[in-house]
Amino acid sequence: xxxxxxxxxxxxxxxxxxxxxxxxxxxxxxxxxxxxxxxxxxxxxxxxxxxxxxxxxxxxxxxxxxxxxxxxxxxxxxxxxxxxxxxxxxxxxxxxxxxxxxxxxxxxx
Amino acid sequence: xxxxxxxxxxxxxxxxxxxxxxxxxxxxxxxxxxxxxxxxxxxxxxxxxxxxxxxxxxxxxxxxxxxxxxxxxxxxxxxxxxxxxxxxxxxxxxxxxxxxxxxxxxxxxxxxxxxxxxxxxx
Numbered sequence: 001x002x003x004x005x006x007x008x009x010x011x012x013x014x015x016x017x018x019x020x021x022x023x024x025x026x027x028x029x030x031x032x033x034x035x036x037x038x039x040x041x042x043x044x045x046x047x048x049x050x051x052x053x054x055x056x057x058x059x060x061x062x063x064x065x066x067x068x069x070x071x072x073x074x075x076x077x078x079x080x081x082x083x084x085x086x087x088x089x090x091x092x093x094x095x096x097x098x099x100x101x102x103x104x105x106x107x108x109x
Numbered sequence: 110x111x112x113x114x115x116x117x118x119x120x121x122x123x124x125x126x127x128x129x130x131x132x133x134x135x136x137x138x139x140x141x142x143x144x145x146x147x148x149x150x151x152x153x154x155x156x157x158x159x160x161x162x163x164x165x166x167x168x169x170x171x172x173x174x175x176x177x178x179x180x181x182x183x184x185x186x187x188x189x190x191x192x193x194x195x196x197x198x199x200x201x202x203x204x205x206x207x208x209x210x211x212x213x214x215x216x217x218x219x220x221x222x223x224x225x226x227x228x229x230x231x
Contacts, residue, residue, distance in 0.1 A: 033216075035217040037154075037218075039154070042223070043223065044113075044204065044220075044221035044222055044223050044224070045146075045154070045204065045206075045218075045221045046221075047209065047217065047218060047219045050209065050217055056209075056219060057219075088153060088154055090154075090156075090217060092215070092216040092217055095168070095214055095215075095216075096159070096168035096169075096214075096215075097170075098144075098156040098159075098215065098216075098217075099156065100153055100154040100155065100156065101153065102152075102153045103153045103154075
């Protein structure tokens with residue numbers, strides 16, 4: 001099973017600042033098979049990025065993804081108030097063992 | 110508009126059973142694989158089970174294999190999860206999720222429901 005480790009666990013930032021979230025895999029993943037979600041309490045998770053760097057429908061361009069091999073990054077260029085949430089990476093290259101990272105909480109400083 | 114609505118959660122004793130349902134609308138249900146993903150209290154997301162669009166293939170996480178059964182009724186646009194031999198560690202919010210790609214192997218999820226809470230406790 002591929003283990004995804006996200007860091008940091010919590011990111012304390014102010015609106016307008018840049019957020020950089022990391023997702024590291026225990027073994028190499030094809031870039032096609034790494035995605036990112038946003039999750040707010042009491043809401044459905046929301047797909048942000050698929051294929052490492054492609055934005056899902058309706059996702060603003062302040063969200064971007066990058067990386068390859070075992071190291072992947074989600075960047076939010078300028079935090080808006082609605083961006084404070086928990087973010088998860090997920091891989092699906094190791095089927096049927098689809099796995100998520102443990103999450104990074106982006107909180108208001 | 111795509112909608113997914115889970116139901117069937119509740120309080121159940123250890124060793125008991127529960128059946129979750131996910132009613133969907135707004136897309137061609139049979140054209141997409143579907144999955145269940147759960148979130149235990151204070152924890153992250155965990156993929157539980159997936160099913161192809163035709164229901165011909167099913168997939169399970171090791172933690173639930175042999176206890177949970179996923180199924181779907183394409184005539185009713187509804188996904189199910191039969192959960193047997195429930196344990197305290199199965200306590201979680203269970204989300205229904207639609208695959209982004211198509212009907213074959215579950216992959217990643219572009220639409221989710223809001224979840225239904227399952228509590229396993231005596």
